[in-house]
Amino acid sequence: MTTAIATEKERYVEAFERLAASRAEHEPGKITELRRSAIARFEDLGFPTTRLEEWRFTNVAPIAKAAFDLSPSANGVKAGELADFRYDGTCELVLINGRFSPELSNLEGLPDGVVVSGLEAAWSSHPEKIEPHLGFATFGEHSFVALNTALHRDGAFLFIPRGVVVEQPINIIHLGRTDGKPFACFPRLLIVAEESSQSTVVEQYGSIGDGNYFTCPVTEVVVGANATVDHYKLQRESISAFHVATFQLLQHRDSNFSSHSISWGGGLVRNDVNAVLDGEGAEATLNGLYMVEGTQLVDNHMRVEHAQPNCDSHELFKGILEDRSRAVFNGRIYVHRGAQKTDAKQTNRNLLLSKNAVANSNPQLEIFADDVKCTHGSTVGQLDELGIFYLRSRGIGEEAARSLLTYAFAADIVERIKVPSVRQDLEEFLFRRLPKGDVVRQAV
Amino acid sequence: MSLLHVKNLHVRVEETEILKGVDLEVNMGEVHAIMGPNGSGKSTLAQVLAGREEYEVTEGQVLYKGQDLLELPPEDRAREGLFMAFQYPVEIPGVSNVYFLKAALNAIRKHREQEEMDAMEFLSYVREKMKVVKMEETLLQRPVNEGFSGGEKKRNEIFHMAVLDPVLGILDETDSGLDIDALKIVAEGVNSLRSEKRSFVVITHYQRLLNYIVPNHVHVLVDGKIVRSGGKELAEELEDKGYVWLEDKLEMPVGV
Numbered sequence: 001m002t003t004a005i006a007t008e009k010e011r012y013v014e015a016f017e018r019l020a021a022s023r024a025e026h027e028p029g030k031i032t033e034l035r036r037s038a039i040a041r042f043e044d045l046g047f048p049t050t051r052l053e054e055w056r057f058t059n060v061a062p063i064a065k066a067a068f069d070l071s072p073s074a075n076g077v078k079a080g081e082l083a084d085f086r087y088d089g090t091c092e093l094v095l096i097n098g099r100f101s102p103e104l105s106n107l108e109g110l111p112d113g114v115v116v117s118g119l120e121a122a123w124s125s126h127p128e129k130i131e132p133h134l135g136f137a138t139f140g141e142h143s144f145v146a147l148n149t150a151l152h153r154d155g156a157f158l159f160i161p162r163g164v165v166v167e168q169p170i171n172i173i174h175l176g177r178t179d180g181k182p183f184a185c186f187p188r189l190l191i192v193a194e195e196s197s198q199s200t201v202v203e204q205y206g207s208i209g210d211g212n213y214f215t216c217p218v219t220e221v222v223v224g225a226n227a228t229v230d231h232y233k234l235q236r237e238s239i240s241a242f243h244v245a246t247f248q249l250l251q252h253r254d255s256n257f258s259s260h261s262i263s264w265g266g267g268l269v270r271n272d273v274n275a276v277l278d279g280e281g282a283e284a285t286l287n288g289l290y291m292v293e294g295t296q297l298v299d300n301h302m303r304v305e306h307a308q309p310n311c312d313s314h315e316l317f318k319g320i321l322e323d324r325s326r327a328v329f330n331g332r333i334y335v336h337r338g339a340q341k342t343d344a345k346q347t348n349r350n351l352l353l354s355k356n357a358v359a360n361s362n363p364q365l366e367i368f369a370d371d372v373k374c375t376h377g378s379t380v381g382q383l384d385e386l387g388i389f390y391l392r393s394r395g396i397g398e399e400a401a402r403s404l405l406t407y408a409f410a411a412d413i414v415e416r417i418k419v420p421s422v423r424q425d426l427e428e429f430l431f432r433r434l435p436k437g438d439v440v441r442q443a444v
Numbered sequence: 445m446s447l448l449h450v451k452n453l454h455v456r457v458e459e460t461e462i463l464k465g466v467d468l469e470v471n472m473g474e475v476h477a478i479m480g481p482n483g484s485g486k487s488t489l490a491q492v493l494a495g496r497e498e499y500e501v502t503e504g505q506v507l508y509k510g511q512d513l514l515e516l517p518p519e520d521r522a523r524e525g526l527f528m529a530f531q532y533p534v535e536i537p538g539v540s541n542v543y544f545l546k547a548a549l550n551a552i553r554k555h556r557e558q559e560e561m562d563a564m565e566f567l568s569y570v571r572e573k574m575k576v577v578k579m580e581e582t583l584l585q586r587p588v589n590e591g592f593s594g595g596e597k598k599r600n601e602i603f604h605m606a607v608l609d610p611v612l613g614i615l616d617e618t619d620s621g622l623d624i625d626a627l628k629i630v631a632e633g634v635n636s637l638r639s640e641k642r643s644f645v646v647i648t649h650y651q652r653l654l655n656y657i658v659p660n661h662v663h664v665l666v667d668g669k670i671v672r673s674g675g676k677e678l679a680e681e682l683e684d685k686g687y688v689w690l691e692d693k694l695e696m697p698v699g700v
């Protein structure tokens with residue numbers, strides 16, 4: 001099979017050479033170099049197999065084997081098709097198949113100095129702001145980060161200058177649509193929040209139609225000293241889409257970053273989140289909710305690195321699994337020598353609604369400082385039968401009782417979403433998804 | 445026709461027979477007290493009547509309004525007017541007490557082909573019912589029973605009962621663990637709901653409750669069987685002599 005894998009790799013390497021010419025003219029030489037070393041690294045690594053510890057439960061062979069078109073066009077999506085992804089009171093940056101769409105975007109009303117732009121365009125307008133930051137997501141051991149680094153064409157660039165408070169959430173809508181031909185796209189997102197700034201970013205991945213395609217984003221976020229960033233990721237792509245994403249976070253001193261990663265779409269979804277708390281007093285909240293059914297697989301690989309003393313990290317991931325779906329949660333906490341007074345908490349809870357669903361939860365603590373507080377807990381369980389009986393004994397039907405308890409399980413995360421329109425969107429999704437959702441709507 | 449007629453009910457849980465032939469007949473408007481020592485099967489009886497599936501009925505019959513109760517799922521029993529107040533009310537994190545009750549009441553009303561209540565109607569209806577058990581407003585918004593004190597949980601059960609307006613209320617040790625003030629509130633709540641169109645089965649450990657809720661009939665359940673039935677004076681006799689008095693009698697050979 002090695003030869004097969006080799007040809008699979010070749011497709012990407014060839015595309016790299018072919019596409020080199022069409023890349024942003026204004027891209028600095030440093031980035032061109034980075035791309036070259038990334039594709040070389042990918043050539044060495046190839047696609048991961050389940051023999052690798054980090055990919056033990058997630059088989060990406062269907063991605064490796066697929067003959068994706070590697071230079072899809074931003075095909076003619078109409079404004080009306082965005083309705084499901086829009087939120088009141090947000091500004092919108094729209095990406096179609098990895099490419100920025102200025103016509104569909106609405107970037108009005110932002111404070112002076114704030115940049116919300118397509119990445120390719122931003123290389124012309126703000127190269128000096130991008131260059132110091134782009135590319136800190138390491139690809140040495142990660143084939144998909146290598147691929148994105150080598151092959152990304154466009155994406156988004158957000159820059160919040162020092163001291164600026166951006167009231168309206170910035171809604172990044174990435175939509176995939178095939179014209180019958182499966183494709184792969186590699187959106188690259190860079191968010192730079194300068195000292196004492198404050199902003200809210202929504203990162204959405206959705207589909208128009210039920211396209212079979214592969215999204216492989218890399219999002220890099222730099223949170224400057226004393227800055228606050230609230231981030232939401234909504235993974236709601238079609239059930240036949242593949243999604244392998246890396247989120248790379250760098251936090252400076254006294255910064256506050258929170259993220260809620262909500263995943264219900266995609267057939268195979270992998271999220272790598274790598275957070276580095278690299279300044280004293282930094283605080284990171286990384287929460288998530290995944291809801292899978294059918295044969296969906298969702299894999300959240302978290303790595304939280306405490307590099308400096310007095311930082312807090314909190315992770316709460318909850319999952320609801322139906323049918324034959326599978327979920328993987330891998331939570332690594334790495335505390336450097338000298339990162340004293342670290343307070344790191346990690347929780348993963350899985351609710352299995354079917355006997356055939358499987359959840360793998362794997363906490364990994366690596367602690368090299370002695371004065372720290374690190375806790376982790378993971379559970380895999382079913383609905384409480386006594387609770388169901390209690391609800392039924394009050395006249396609530398069995399299906400509705402199950403749905404109500406399922407909703408309550410998720411509510412813990414839903415309630416933490418601070419952007420009302422995003423929260424309502426998720427609530428509505430749950431009411432639609434859960435049987436007898438109308439009863440649930442009434443009861444919560 | 446009686447409202448509830450339990451005939452020779454045998455119930456098993458995990459291979460052990462717990463109810464060994466219970467007979468009980470409750471007419472409309474009556475209050476029956478069931479007393480009995482720990483582990484005699486009082487809660488088992490209550491839970492079987494409410495429809496708990498873990499309990500297996502091996503023999504006997506239960507008629508409710510003349511129909512076979514045991515074939516109905518728990519929610520249909522509730523919709524037909526049966527309410528059971530749990531000895532140990534269940535905490536339901538994430539589900540608000542008041543919204544849940546609204547959904548429950550509307551499920552029941554729908555079943556009875558009554559109009560569902562909207563939010564405004566429901567709110568004023570609930571305000572009325574809160575007075576019955578002197579419920580605090582704050583307990584409405586909190587998740588069902590979560591973090592409630594023992595007394596608050598019991599009061600919440602009576603509050604649910606008042607809102608859902610059952611025909612038959614089964615109270616499983618709603619008095620246990622309550623101080624005298626809380627006990628009076630619960631008893632007054634029940635008394636205010638007493639009417640010719642409603643019956644109660646009050647399960648208790650302690651005769652004290654029956655000073656406040658005066659029953660028409662008292663039954664004593666020992667080791668899965670009703671060993672004695674009588675008027676309210678039976679409760680007083682029990683209080684004086686203890687269950688041992690009855691247990692001893694049981695052991696006596698017939699004819700002695």
Ligand SMILES: Nc1ncnc2c1ncn2[C@@H]1O[C@H](COP(=O)(O)OP(=O)(O)OP(=O)(O)O)[C@@H](O)[C@H]1O
Nearest residue numbers: 457458462480481482483484485486487488489498
């Ligand atoms: N789910 C169960 N599994 C196994 N045994 C059970 C179960 N429920 C009850 N039992 C047993 O059945 C017997 C009767 O229990 P039950 O709770 O009905 O008694 P009770 O009269 O209500 O007691 P108490 O006064 O303590 O409330 C006890 O011996 C109890 O241990």
Ligand SMILES: [Mg+2]
Nearest residue numbers: 486487531617
């Ligand atoms: Mg009991």
